[in-house]
């Protein structure tokens with residue numbers, strides 16, 4: 001089901017029923033994980049029949065699991081035969097899942113494997129929710145945090161991603177706290193602004209990856225449409241409106257964006273902003289020419305000296321191609 005709670009309440013009002021029935025349906029779907037409408041036992045038969053007439057509950061299926069250290073990669077089959085992947089990570093603070101938002105991706109970042117297949121379509125809301133539901137079922141445990149950092153550009157599928165957030169955040173949905181939900185974007189400016197008005201306080205991460213337009217355009221074609229100054233302006237607006245700290249992701253590419261001069265440019269760009277930099281060790285993928293930087297620590301130390309908050313992303317799942325930028329919409 002793709003509806004968030006308000007939409008489902010409206011639906012019940014429209015069919016002449018009480019709106020609290022929406023909460024009951026949410027409980028069945030997301031708390032009891034019941035897939036058969038006939039078994040929604042606190043709804044009378046007449047309502048169940050109407051529900052069955054108005055909604056086809058579609059599901060996705062786990063096609064394959066691969067297990068690494070503290071990490072599990074899931075390949076899902078969608079109803080139309082497409083594939084996406086999601087990754088479960090076990091941290092010392094809990095379990096998180098990285099979900100995909102599209103089949104393929106059109107952003108064309110030169111270093112990323114996920115974009116090798118151009119966007120086939122957006123994921124429906126339920127297809128994102130199901131990635132989490134199926135993983136929870138598979139491991140018999142609740143997921144504590146969610147990052148929308150799998151295949152796809154979430155802000156190129158904005159409405160469905162927002163609905164997904166509303167559902168997983170809802171107390172009768174998956175009850176995942178807003179502060180435990182992070183959306184990462186390559187910098188779609190109008191959507192960053194729109195996102196700043198979302199009443200749910202989720203985290204935002206920006207894939208910046210370069211401190212100047214010349215370099216960023218080379219590795220991230222989206223920069224031609226939204227230059228660094230435009231993106232940073234949108235991020236400033238977002239911070240002003242939400243009062244939330246934004247994560248700046250910076251993938252460390254050997255001899256491409258990892259010099260001390262680039263660290264200085266990055267510090268100048270970010271100085272005074274409520275952000276922190278998350279350096280991502282590069283996960284090498286099919287000979288695209290990019291290599292893992294050997295200067296992650298120097299770069300980090302340089303930023304620290306310039307009083308920029310910085311962390312290095314923990315490496316997960318490289319051995320099973322489940323790391324950042326390695327997920328694919330393919331079976332093999």
Ligand code: SAH
Nearest residue numbers: 112149152153184185186207282283324325
């Ligand atoms: N499209 C969104 C969501 C993807 S998030 C975005 O661009 O933010 C995945 C993160 O991993 C992004 O920051 C992406 O740039 C980064 N990434 C892509 N390929 C990578 C790779 N091979 N190694 C490490 N990080 C990579």
